[in-house]
Amino acid sequence: MPELENDKIILELKNISFSYGDEKVLNDLTIDIHRGDYLGIIGPNGGGKSTLIKIMLGLLKPNGQVKLFDKDIADFKDWSKIGYVSQQVTHIDSSFPMSVEGVVSMGRYGKKGLFHFLDANDRAIVTRALKQVEMEEYADRLIGDLSGGQQQRVFIARALAGEPEMIILDEPTTGVDAKTQEQLYAFLRKLNHEMHLTLVLASHDLETIEREASELICINRSLVYCGMAKEFRAHESFASFYQNNDKFVHH
Amino acid sequence: MFEIFHYNFIVRGIEVGMIIGAIAPLIGIFLVLRKYALIADTLAHVSLAGVALGLLLQINPLITGIGVATVSSVAVERLRLSKRVYADSALSIFLSGSLALAIVLISIAKGFSVDLFNYLFGSIVTVRTIDLYFISTLGIGVILAVIAFYKELVYITFDEEAAQVAGIKTRRINTILIILSALTVSLAIPIVGTLLIAALVVIPVVAALQLRKGFLATIVYAEIISVLSVLVGIISSYYLNIPAGGAIVLLTVIIFLIVFVAKRK
Numbered sequence: 104m105p106e107l108e109n110d111k112i113i114l115e116l117k118n119i120s121f122s123y124g125d126e127k128v129l130n131d132l133t134i135d136i137h138r139g140d141y142l143g144i145i146g147p148n149g150g151g152k153s154t155l156i157k158i159m160l161g162l163l164k165p166n167g168q169v170k171l172f173d174k175d176i177a178d179f180k181d182w183s184k185i186g187y188v189s190q191q192v193t194h195i196d197s198s199f200p201m202s203v204e205g206v207v208s209m210g211r212y213g214k215k216g217l218f219h220f221l222d223a224n225d226r227a228i229v230t231r232a233l234k235q236v237e238m239e240e241y242a243d244r245l246i247g248d249l250s251g252g253q254q255q256r257v258f259i260a261r262a263l264a265g266e267p268e269m270i271i272l273d274e275p276t277t278g279v280d281a282k283t284q285e286q287l288y289a290f291l292r293k294l295n296h297e298m299h300l301t302l303v304l305a306s307h308d309l310e311t312i313e314r315e316a317s318e319l320i321c322i323n324r325s326l327v328y329c330g331m332a333k334e335f336r337a338h339e340s341f342a343s344f345y346q347n348n349d350k351f352v353h354h
Numbered sequence: 355m356f357e358i359f360h361y362n363f364i365v366r367g368i369e370v371g372m373i374i375g376a377i378a379p380l381i382g383i384f385l386v387l388r389k390y391a392l393i394a395d396t397l398a399h400v401s402l403a404g405v406a407l408g409l410l411l412q413i414n415p416l417i418t419g420i421g422v423a424t425v426s427s428v429a430v431e432r433l434r435l436s437k438r439v440y441a442d443s444a445l446s447i448f449l450s451g452s453l454a455l456a457i458v459l460i461s462i463a464k465g466f467s468v469d470l471f472n473y474l475f476g477s478i479v480t481v482r483t484i485d486l487y488f489i490s491t492l493g494i495g496v497i498l499a500v501i502a503f504y505k506e507l508v509y510i511t512f513d514e515e516a517a518q519v520a521g522i523k524t525r526r527i528n529t530i531l532i533i534l535s536a537l538t539v540s541l542a543i544p545i546v547g548t549l550l551i552a553a554l555v556v557i558p559v560v561a562a563l564q565l566r567k568g569f570l571a572t573i574v575y576a577e578i579i580s581v582l583s584v585l586v587g588i589i590s591s592y593y594l595n596i597p598a599g600g601a602i603v604l605l606t607v608i609i610f611l612i613v614f615v616a617k618r619k
């Protein structure tokens with residue numbers, strides 16, 4: 104297995120397996136994510152991408168060891184270090200009475216105790232996050248009134264408002280048009296290159312992952328490939344995987 | 355013209371009504387947005403079984419109503435989470451089961467000359483001074499709890515998964531919400547009764563949602579609709595000699611219809 108860039112490991116998965124009932128969806132995965140990585144996760148639908156993401160976020164408990172920032176996930180408390188952007192567009196309720204600013208403010212909630220409301224500092228961070236995604240003029244609009252791409256930018260702002268060190272994105276461009284997708288990826292690139300945020304991006308779109316991510320893992324229930332994104336196509340695992348999963352590469 | 359306020363029971367009714375009118379939408383907004391409005395109806399019926407138990411044992415029925423509703427609310431939540439039955443089936447089991455229990459218990463308690471009608475449709479005449487203290491204390495408790503857990507409640511209502519990732523103990527917050535719902539619903543029985551309380555929890559919120567405002571603004575509008583309906587409902591019930599619970603709920607329905615038609619696209 105080729106060594107990934109940077110030396111500080113912030114997310115460590117060791118011998119991870121997971122089953123839904125009797126059906127094994129992940130089998131013995133060992134993956135390290137280093138500070139500053141832009142890791143793409145590729146694999147066919149049903150191959151376990153979303154399950155893996157949920158394990159990284161502590162939403163599912165697998166067999167094996169998960170360590171976040173050098174702590175066992177069971178003892179990890181500092182969840183504001185991790186931002187999460189899901190396939191929001193597909194499950195947001197368009198009549199929910201929540202302003203864009205309200206959504207981004209939620210990014211600060213994890214840092215606040217009971218009875219504590221957002222102070223001036225929190226609001227400044229919320230405004231800054233909205234500016235970063237160029238949505239500040241939409242602050243008072245209802246989230247349901249925005250387009251899919253705009254909503255997704257708001258959800259990225261929410262993740263940024265928590266001042267995370269790592270952002271995990273699960274198919275963030277579902278239901279977003281091609282031009283907006285391009286803007287989103289350009290923005291993610293900037294976060295990774297300029298702000299040195301660690302990114303984990305799951306997608307079924309190989310071309311996007313190859314172009315955007317620096318490291319790539321391919322999973323189909325078990326680990327097919329783990330290494331540099333640019334070297335995936337030349338690797339023997341790609342050829343065998345490509346032959347068996349023709350539909351998954353070209354869709 | 356203010357002779358109405360010379361009657362202690364009316365003043366007590368209005369005082370209790372204002373508290374109920376204030377807490378109903380505060381809980382209602384979270385239930386409605388989580389598409390869990392039916393829980394209010396279920397807990398009201400469970401609470402009626404508690405009321406019947408109190409009548410049978412000759413304990414203050416308000417206290418047994420609250421106790422039984424609170425304990426059962428946690429059981430409903432467990433049953434729902436177990437996924438062994440569908441969520442709405444879980445509610446249905448508790449709703450019908452507790453209504454059946456209530457009818458049986460009340461028929462056994464018949465010797466104590468129980469007026470079932472008062473508990474089904476509410477009757478401010480039944481509100482005693484001790485109830486007023488009790489309802490005020492618990493009502494303020496519910497308001498404080500919503501303020502304390504406001505951020506967490508908002509987050510799990512909007513996006514439960516992201517809330518969990520942010521480190522919020524979603525299971526605990528869900529349990530708190532359902533206990534608060536049980537308290538609200540059982541406190542409201544003397545005013546609007548078992549069969550109508552769900553309306554007070556749900557309708558002002560649904561009317562306020564039509565205005566398409568932000569979260570806090572929606573709560574404020576729902577509060578105005580609810581408190582106004584309770585106040586006007588109780589006063590008109592006195593002058594028109596109609597049941598207060600029915601008048602209150604009809605007012606919320608009328609306000610909803612006006613807002614709904616006015617906001618039609």
